Amino acid sequence: MREEVRRQPAEERKNNFNEVSLGFTDKQAKIEARRCLQCKQPKCVEGCPVEIDIPGFINLILKGKRKDALMKIKEKNNLPAICGRVCPQENQCEERCILVKKGEPINIGALERYASDCELGKKDCLVESSKTAKNLLKGKVIVAGSGPAGLTAAADLAKMGYQVSLFESLHIAAGVLSYGIPEFRLPKLTVKNELNYIKSLGVNLKTDILVGRTITLSDLFQQGALAIFLALGAGLPQFMGISGESLGRVYSANEFLTRINLMKAYLFPGFATPINIGKRVAVIGAGNVAFDCARVAIRMGRNTQLIYRRSKKEMPARLEEIHNAEDEGLEFRLLTQPLKIIQDKEGFVQGMECIKMELGEPDSSGRRRPVPLEGSNFILDVDTVIVAIGQKPNPLVAELTPGLRSNPNGTIWVNDNLMTSLPGVFAGGDIITGADTVISAMGAGKKAAREINKYIKSKV
Numbered sequence: 001m002r003e004e005v006r007r008q009p010a011e012e013r014k015n016n017f018n019e020v021s022l023g024f025t026d027k028q029a030k031i032e033a034r035r036c037l038q039c040k041q042p043k044c045v046e047g048c049p050v051e052i053d054i055p056g057f058i059n060l061i062l063k064g065k066r067k068d069a070l071m072k073i074k075e076k077n078n079l080p081a082i083c084g085r086v087c088p089q090e091n092q093c094e095e096r097c098i099l100v101k102k103g104e105p106i107n108i109g110a111l112e113r114y115a116s117d118c119e120l121g122k123k124d125c126l127v128e129s130s131k132t133a134k135n136l137l138k139g140k141v142i143v144a145g146s147g148p149a150g151l152t153a154a155a156d157l158a159k160m161g162y163q164v165s166l167f168e169s170l171h172i173a174a175g176v177l178s179y180g181i182p183e184f185r186l187p188k189l190t191v192k193n194e195l196n197y198i199k200s201l202g203v204n205l206k207t208d209i210l211v212g213r214t215i216t217l218s219d220l221f222q223q224g225a226l227a228i229f230l231a232l233g234a235g236l237p238q239f240m241g242i243s244g245e246s247l248g249r250v251y252s253a254n255e256f257l258t259r260i261n262l263m264k265a266y267l268f269p270g271f272a273t274p275i276n277i278g279k280r281v282a283v284i285g286a287g288n289v290a291f292d293c294a295r296v297a298i299r300m301g302r303n304t305q306l307i308y309r310r311s312k313k314e315m316p317a318r319l320e321e322i323h324n325a326e327d328e329g330l331e332f333r334l335l336t337q338p339l340k341i342i343q344d345k346e347g348f349v350q351g352m353e354c355i356k357m358e359l360g361e362p363d364s365s366g367r368r369r370p371v372p373l374e375g376s377n378f379i380l381d382v383d384t385v386i387v388a389i390g391q392k393p394n395p396l397v398a399e400l401t402p403g404l405r406s407n408p409n410g411t412i413w414v415n416d417n418l419m420t421s422l423p424g425v426f427a428g429g430d431i432i433t434g435a436d437t438v439i440s441a442m443g444a445g446k447k448a449a450r451e452i453n454k455y456i457k458s459k460v
Helices: 026-034 054-062 066-074 080-086 108-119 123-130 148-160 188-200 217-222 253-261 288-299 319-327 396-400 438-459
Strands: 021-023 140-144 163-167 204-206 225-230 250-252 280-284 303-307 331-333 336-343 349-362 368-372 378-380 384-387 425-427
Touching: 021 108, 026 054, 026 108, 054 066, 054 108, 066 080, 066 108, 080 108, 080 188, 080 438, 140 148, 148 163, 148 188, 148 438, 188 204, 217 225, 225 438, 250 253, 253 288, 253 384, 280 288, 288 303, 288 319, 288 384, 349 384, 425 438
Parallel strands: 140 163, 140 225, 163 204, 225 425, 250 384, 280 303, 280 384, 303 331
Antiparallel strands: 336 349, 349 368, 349 378
16 A cells, blocks of 8 residues: 655644645655565656656665665756655656556655655765766856756756856746745755755856846857856746736735745745735636645635636646645635626725636647636625736747747747757746646756757867
C-alpha cells in the first residue's frame, strides 16, 4: 500500500500559513522506497522532464543514504526540494510507474522531498553539493529571469564551466517560486535554500535588473556575453473583459499573490504592505493559481467561493490541491460564468452577476465546452473578486528589442533548438509556451543549457 504524506489537520492549517504537507518520516520513506521494483528500463524516468535517475535515488533512500540520494537527484535536478512539493508527479513520472497496472504508483514526489529536506538549514550538505561546480573557463553567459527555467539553465551552465550571470527584475529572486506560490505550499526557506545551492555553483545573481529596459541584449553582447537565455516567464495577467473589472477590490491573481507572498500582506502591520479585501471573496478560475488565491483568502478569515464555468471533472488544478481546499472549507460554484461585476456608491465591488452553464461538445482543449443556460442569471453576494484565469508573457522585451520575433499570442518565437530570431539569444519556459508548470519550465531550462553549450562550441 502506498504511503501518504502527513498533513496539518484542516481545522488547524486553514488558520495559519505554515506548510500543509509535513513530508515523510524516516520509517515512511523506507517503507515506500521498498515498494520500488527497480525496473531495468524504468518508465518513470521517461516521464521526468529533468531526467532524474528515479530508481537510483530511491534505492539510496532504502539503504539509509539520504544525502547520497539527494546528490543522485542533483545530478539532473537543481531544485529537488521545490519539485518534491509542487511538481505534478501524478501526471508525469508516477503516471508511468509500472505499479499503476496493479494498484498505486510509488510516491516519487514525497520521496524526492524527503531526500532534499536533509539539506534544509544545514551548511555541510550544501558545501558538498557545490563541489560539482567546475572552473569557470568557457566564457560568459547571461540568463534573464530567475524563475524555474532560468535557475535550471543557470545551474546547468555553471556546472558545464561557464561564467553565468543571472538577472532578476524584482528585488527578490526565484520568480513565481517567490511571488506566486504561497508559503503553505512552498515555504520561502526552501526556496532560499535552493537559491543558495545554485549560487554556490558560481552563478552570479543580480536583482533589480529588467533586461530590455535596464540593459539591452545588445549591451550584454557588447559586454562579452557569448549567449543569452530569456527565461522571463508569463507574468502578465489576463482578465475576462467584463464590466466592473476596474473596480476597487478586484485583483488579478498576480497582484493578489504578489502582495501576499512577496510583500507579506497577510502579516500586516508587521510588514508595511496591507491588502484591502472584504468579507466575501470570489475567485474566478480553477487552476493551481486560483486555488492558491482561494486558500490564502480562507486563511485570512474570509468567506471564499471558487467560480468555475465547467464541472469539477474539468478542473486543471492538481487533485491534491482541490482536496486540500475542500477540506479547508472552500465553497465551489461550478457551471457558473461571471457576466458583470457590480459596484457600490464608492466604486468598490458590491456583487457579481453570473449565469449558470451546462456542458456541450468538447472544444480545442479537449474539455466539454460550457454553454450558458438562458434565463438563469443571478447575483452573487461578494465584495472582493480575484481573477485567476491565466497569464501570458509580458511583451516588453520583444517590443524593446529590434529583430526579436514574437508570436501572435505574445510568446517569443524559437526554433527547435530554442534559439530566437536573434543569433545567440535563446528562450524557454513560459515565455515561449504561455503559463505552464514549474517542472515544464525546468525541462526547458535544461534543454536550453545544452543547446547554448552546443552553440558556443560551434563558434569556437
